[in-house]
Amino acid sequence: MAAIIIDGKAVAAKVRESAKLRTAVLKEKGIVPCLAVVLVGEDPASLSYVTGKEKALAEAGMLGRDIRLPSATSEAELLSLIETLNADASVHGILVQLPLPKHINEDRVITAIDPVKDVDGFHPVSVGNMVLGRPGFLPCTPHGVLVLLRELAIPLSGAHAVVLGRSNIVGKPLANLLSRRDVNATVTVCHTGTKDLAKYTREADILIAAAGRPGLVTADMIKSGAAVIDVGVNRVSDPRSKKGYRLAGDVDFDGAVEKAGWITPVPGGVGPMTIAMLMQNVVEAAEIYSRSISGD
Ligand code: NAD
Helix, strand or coil, X not given: CCCEECCHHHHHHHHHHHHHHHHHHHHHCCCCXXXXXXXXXXXXXXXXXXXXXXXXXXXXXXXXXXXXECCCCCHHHHXXXXXXXXXXXXXXXXXXXXXXXXXXXXXXXXXXXXHHHCCXXXXXXXXXXXXXXXXXXXXXXXXXXXXXXXXXXXXXXXXXXXXXXXXXXXXXXXXXXXXXXXXXXXXXXXXXXXXXXXXXXXXXCEEEECCCCCCCECHHHCCCCCEEEECCCEEEECCCCCCCEEXXXXXXXXXXXXXXXXXXXXXXXXXXXXXXXXXXXXXXXXHHHHXXXXXX
């Protein structure tokens, strides 16, 4: 039997609706949640991500402070901008679109963001809070994956989750969140050093592909009935498309859909969740600010 195709757009719409309602409550108190979105350079993929985020902010009734800087911007200039945004009480969240041009040190830039405005959840303080299970901003893509799994009522406790990828923004945090006591999955992390990847993937009740390798996961690597979450977004050349390329995940969807129990499409699976979780983090940052000025 073919898998249930997970509608990430529908789940994301619910999360965004809730962020919109919370925004309306804040507006009654005179606070409009505001995210500063900083884009350095003109990378087309980054530009399209930034545009998507700004559109989502507007739809939720939030403000986007759109800051576009030339690719020649120095690290010192960017750090100084972040200092200004940190000090600006009307800005509740700061997002610096990655990747940054090579001459800028991403770690230094991320660390410069005030953790109370770190809605991407990439600051070492946010990462530390996540690992310790303390309150803090969770990174949007891994959090979105968790929300999807929960919304679909996919059994998590005691399940074996196999995560392909160990990046700081997807693989590592996902592995951490899935092994939390309230999720309770047993997690295996695979990466470029893994020998015989299929040996692990075939054991997965939940298989999460975040390797950035189109077609890496084929049907024969999937346990029958597993939940397959495809985080990968890869441009593959396609002469039939006007742009000359199309977006593909890490999973060979056509084969996998026949074997899996649940599967996310690309696009329309994890991608919309990332933006939705960002909206949730921005409204949360504004709520934290609201409480801080009211002394609640
Ligand atoms: P990354 O390149 O930083 O990390 C990829 C990871 O995959 C590495 O840890 C590497 O060890 C592992 N890997 C690579 N090839 C492998 C292989 N053959 N076998 C096993 N492991 C392998 O990438 P990232 O930033 O984590 O992103 C991963 C993918 O997710 C990319 O396609 C990216 O575009 C996509 N992504 C999507 C969203 C979204 O919102 N949908 C958000 C972030 C990233």
